[in-house]
Amino acid sequence: MKTIDKFTFGVGDRFAHQAEAQLRAFQQLADRGIPVTPVWNKSNREHLIVDSDPAGTRAAADAAVSSLGWTSDYLLDADHINLGTVDRYLPHCDFYTIDVADDIGTPAAPEEIATFIDRHPELIGTIEIEGIAAPLRITREDVEKTARQFLKACELAGRIYRHIAGAKDGEDFIAEVSMDETDDPQTPPEMLVILAAIADQGFPIQTIAPKFTGRFNKGVDYVGDLARFEQEFNDDLAVIAHAIKAYGLPGTLKLSVHSGSDKFSIYGPIRRALARTGAGLHIKTAGTTWLEELIGLAEAGGEALALAKQIYATALEKKEALCEPYATVIDVDDSKLPGAEEVNEWTSGHYTDALRHDQSNPAYNQHFRQLLHVGFKVAAQLGDTYLDALKANTGVIGKNVTENIYQRHMVPLFLEEEDRPRQ
16 A cells, blocks of 8 residues: 555646646745645546646656656546546556545445444444544434445445556555535534445545535635534544544545635635644645636736637637536626626736636636636647647746645645745
């Protein structure tokens, strides 16, 4: 088993041009005495949209590490893989986010549920969990209901893990299980049942992504009940610590927060929980870097600004098709979207003010930002026109990429108020 570090931070590089700029953020954090391991992640859907492959992601990460002299660990995540998509990642990745969404809710057979309960009588009754004030009171019916919903998904996770392990022939890697594709957040009793079922599969899960309350829309801040999120996050940490001891799961097992980029309002609750418990964290931030590319192009002015405007105009024209695959994770109000002709008259400052995630700026437009977040397909279809613009404006784009990851994401997650750099 490859052992995961305490803090890991997923970054996405849609067009494989920003790995160095991303890595500089990790260097800045390391200079503050906080080691966080970079994890470059890219889903199969993203590869298909931009016509890339995992070998390119590996090459970009390796080149950045070599160029900047990074000597600590770094990882490549085969993001949201299943049995149908994992094979292309096998030669290149050492972190696998096992996506079992398709089997969540697939009912387990009554005899499978009965066997599971017979194997885990400890799940029924009153269970004291350190860190949760009230004891969990779990009935047999509760366990049956949770097993019916999640047992097949846990079995699928085991099958996918064994497929990867067999193909990699003993090579170490890290396994995450994604359980966030449900309608409702898992309760502490449900999380405990899920972890028991994963333990039965006999593979070393090191991160788990549960469903949290609220909306985790792409590229914008969290929307929901912050107090409830904080309670769920702390409860999940407590259940994980309990399950590690109860079921012999790896001591490195930790929470993973998906769609974590730009969720600034939850970073404080997460930081407090980590400080209080000493727990680790994996957080995924992907599309936020692509938006910094657009901000950098707009800042550069001239032809680069014109290209950023063109991308928005095309995204607006193709809005329905671009938004449809992401319908559950975006909220775009058409009435709040500026027209293409209006944007075409914007200065660099107008464009960057609308797009940059600065909620203190009255010109910031979360609808404009969300549309462009899912609009990277437009840039991909521009081919070398877009890639050449990235190369021509490496400096200004890289500055924005590094600042966004470090200042807006890492600092509030990992540094206490008194330790933060003054702007």
